Amino acid sequence: MSLVIKIRNITRDFPLGNEIVKVLKGIDLDIEQGDYVALMGPSGSGKSTLMNLLGCLDTPTSGSYFLSGNDVSNMSDDDLAEIRNKEIGFVFQTFNLLPRTTALENVALPMVYAGVPKGDRKIRAEEVLAEVGLADRMDHKPNQLSGGQRQRVAVGRALINKPSIILADEPTGNLDSVTSLEILTLFDEIHKQGNTVIVVTHEEEVAEHAHRIIRLRDGIIESDVRNR
16 A cells, blocks of 8 residues: 655644744654544644644644655645645535535535636536535535535535545534434545545544544654554
8 A cells, every 4th residue: 555644753833922832742654545544632632733734734843744755844835735735635524615606616616726627627526416415406505405415515525636635624523413424424435435534533433433543642642543
């Protein structure tokens, strides 16, 4: 298996007044193509900071990060934005959909940034919405969809550019238990198709769907267990 993520001795410090808060304290991490990882840890453990680094939303204070063979540790904001759009599909707790646009348009959005022609965007967006079980909801706007359907649109948007990684931040946090299970089943299916999935969660039942659970505490990896 090829490594999609290779992190070596990553630190992340934040200034707070006259002090420096050390949030990540030297993390080494390898994630292979096709892995399904849950990232866990109590509040203040550094998991959100690590997720932002993995998602190229932030850069480390020191250390190296290779994403699909590219050294992203010291990239400019423009280069990071480009690699983020190509390599990473994001799914957020709050869905982050544009309220006045249809499911189809929301899903196609990353392809607009990638400069894909309109006709091609429509074909691919229709294909992805069918994959996530929303073939009959393409023209609906977010306020016409249930919470679970909105999250399916968000998952479709994450998949649209065929990224190396699906990065999900508390993806079931705003959903009831039945809908949560539907979304987790969808993640299982996405993983079976060969996608690398990283889920940040504080819920054990969400983490149980992953094949590997990494727990952070006080800015370091406390445990890294493969459960299947």
